[in-house]
Amino acid sequence: MFTVKDYRDALAEGYLLASKCRRCGAVQLPPRPICPKCGSGDLEAFKAPKRGRVAAYTVIHVPPSRFKGEEPYAVAIVELLEGVRVSGRMLDVSEADLRVGLEVEADFIKLGEEPLLCFRPLKHP
Amino acid sequence: MFTVKDYRDALAEGYLLASKCRRCGAVQLPPRPICPKCGSGDLEAFKAPKRGRVAAYTVIHVPPSRFKGEEPYAVAIVELLEGVRVSGRMLDVSEADLRVGLEVEADFIKLGEEPLLCFRPLKHP
Amino acid sequence: MGLQRGVAIIGAGMTRFHHKIHADKTGRDLFVEAALEAMASVDNGIELGDIEALFIGNFSSDSFEHQGHVAALMADWLGLTPRAATRIEAACGSSGAALNIGVMAIASGLYDVVMVGGVEKMRTLTTEEVTDVLAMASDEVYEAAVGFTFPGLYAAMATAHFHRYGSTWEQLCAVSIKNHHNGSLNPKAQFQEEVIDIARRLGERRGMTFRDEMEFLRSPLNPVVAYPLRLFDCCPISDGAAAVIMASEEAARRFTDTPIYVRGIGQASDAMALHDREDLTTIRATRLAAQQAYRMAGLGPEDIDVADVHDCFTIAEVVATEDLGFFPKGEGGKAAEEGRTSLEGDKPINPDGGLKAKGHPVGATGAAMAYEMFKQLRGEADKRQVPDAEVGLIHNVGASGATVVVQIYGR
């Protein structure tokens, strides 16, 4: 049974752990103990792709106290696969360039002790 | 309508604010907005007596973090009037002398910024 | 199977919601004030002894007042002990969820009369600390940890809504201006001032003048909180409490000739994390909770004369008016801009000023919505009265939509 720790351990190691339902094929990111689509507990782990597109975003100007001093900072919801999204911090992008549809790639950094999922705009060669 | 602040202000000034129901005579310490005996909101303030007897007590050896370092310290429930009790810190008494029925007198000190209700054993002349 | 017994509201009260005037009061002081007003509002009078149970919505007195177990505390302070007292928590939907439980408690046959209240004393903390506490209502591990705040989640919804439907920030401003107008008519509202008057007042202090509201709202006096949402897109931080008294239909007649009947109730959940929702521009739990309530009431969106919807942010009101079926999907912003949701419009929304102007002591908001409908449907809403309002709806959301409660009332 996948736990929160499995996902966080994967983040710390530099990849996005997802699960796929062996019964109905639905994908969960982070991995879950139960498939929310069909209720099956028969799920297999896989590494989610690191590239995706911004589905929604914001720039935080009034931060919670734990991130005080970092403002303004951008956060985005990124779609990695059809219908599979995740939240992450946006780096290396100006407020003007941030938009829905922007192509991004995941990066894995640490904020103090904690792994932090980040995204950066994809640089086309 | 009496509020929590009224009681705390009184503590800071060195007395115990109580209320008495004008309808049924019931006494409330701390003062309350409503008489719990009869539901009346017609209550008058008065200063509760400072002397009473220990009705129950304990000596805290595992403190909450805000009182860490003060342990062991004694806390008592003191009966000031028939059926009217209050909780306070016990000072100037050994664990051996602390007992139900002990005569005590209220004292008002500060713990940092906060007023703290204390009791000391009554010294008979 | 439907509810085994009908339920009605027979009394309602609330404190003014405010960020300053309650500085000297604790949560228990606020709740007692609201509860006493609710009792005083019962036409034929009511005694404490008539109230058989208490349900209290509260989000996090743990964080705000270092006080848990608050339902027992409120019962104690109001003089309701030894009656059963239970706290219900569903983030900003806490007292909405408590209202549903109040209905079930009576319909079950266990109680004839109960009080349902809500309370939140928030102004014990700084704005940053409050932001931190509110973020607990989202998914700590997957959202809050990467930096999402509560305004941030709704801001993200706004960007998705703008992108998909072409709605605009200017449409959101129409919501804010309308709600401030309604608040100016409501003596219980935290802000009782039109946006244009606030613009004039603040401008004078800084030697600035504004041609109209929009110039003010675009100015630095309306700073960005979470892009694209600015200060005037966000509800304030508030202290306050509200309470309603519910009774079985049969018991209700003893207390008043004009009870307000609960016609339908609904509640749904959804993924905690916004990113996990099927559609970022819709709160699915709103659709499902509304469906349940409409079905139970045998009514549809077209039958609703007045509604209090959960406008914690301006975009939330737009999305809610769509998801409740008042306007086609994507046209909520346009409807606001056209004045259709104003007191004079065809679908008056948040006549009390909404969370935006009335204030949002989070745990008290659902109960305060029920208070407003009690006043509106009894024709007691004074300057903010929606004429001939016979059917009212409340819509109370927990966090970014993981909990939604809907209730429909009728005269």
Added chain:
Amino acid sequence: MGLQRGVAIIGAGMTRFHHKIHADKTGRDLFVEAALEAMASVDNGIELGDIEALFIGNFSSDSFEHQGHVAALMADWLGLTPRAATRIEAACGSSGAALNIGVMAIASGLYDVVMVGGVEKMRTLTTEEVTDVLAMASDEVYEAAVGFTFPGLYAAMATAHFHRYGSTWEQLCAVSIKNHHNGSLNPKAQFQEEVIDIARRLGERRGMTFRDEMEFLRSPLNPVVAYPLRLFDCCPISDGAAAVIMASEEAARRFTDTPIYVRGIGQASDAMALHDREDLTTIRATRLAAQQAYRMAGLGPEDIDVADVHDCFTIAEVVATEDLGFFPKGEGGKAAEEGRTSLEGDKPINPDGGLKAKGHPVGATGAAMAYEMFKQLRGEADKRQVPDAEVGLIHNVGASGATVVVQIYGR
């Protein structure tokens, strides 16, 4: 008016309660584990889609995991969305209160099948910090502020009880020894070791030998927590979750031939502050909640074959067995000493080890008590089975007695 529909428990599950083995799990992980076990225990099988609503007891995930809004989170993680999910909080009585709401929810006619669970992940904090969090369940302003802790409040009750009835600390030790014995028979218990075996194990490490349990319990290896209560008078800090599935009597028959029927429920409140109670040696809310439950069931204390009572501290079990009417006031300690509450006694109490040995993840405790009665009354309690148990009672207390819930079950 009584409940409009009968209610039964058709399934129950729980994690083991523990202070260490769940270190790598969060609250949501624990709850899912308990919920899946509850579902697997339903004789004829059950699907997630059969469960129409979720009620979760939780004391303060706010403080322990910086996570509010936990009912929606649990629904999400279990795959129960979009079903209604509501968190109930009444301190250590949280999931007891949730059980009562589950009963009302079904009796109201709104739902046929609901899940009621409880969860608490406490071992994220140090013992001092946990002490701080638990103190929030008492009156912050009038009790916690002067230095009362949660053990301290029960310790004060003990001094009053000793003074008035001549009961003794040695009698409290009998409760602890008995509950550790029962825990040693329960694979879900945190401590599965007799006190004498613990004495031997700890003694060996320090080169000490103990003649019997009492010599060990009087030794420095059993330090004072809050005089007169020592470590072995106190329940431990635990992580864990529990869940039961409830159904209307009619729906229950689809799922099992041996449902456990809810015969009576009760809930009462009292003053938050211990000092404000009428009598410091009695928990009045226990008496009143039990009265309600006995009346609804048409039963009395003499009819109860087995009971789980809230022994957060040894003195609490003594007071509970008196207030529930099992023994005359003041004689609960004597009854424990005489073995009357042991598995072989005439009134077996806490066959699962109680909070003392089974553990006490506070928000999960009421649901775990219902789990135990489900097992006992179905004859599935293995080594700790009370022979021929037909009627069971649970007694779940919030804090020092400001909330008490009682439920009575029958085959």
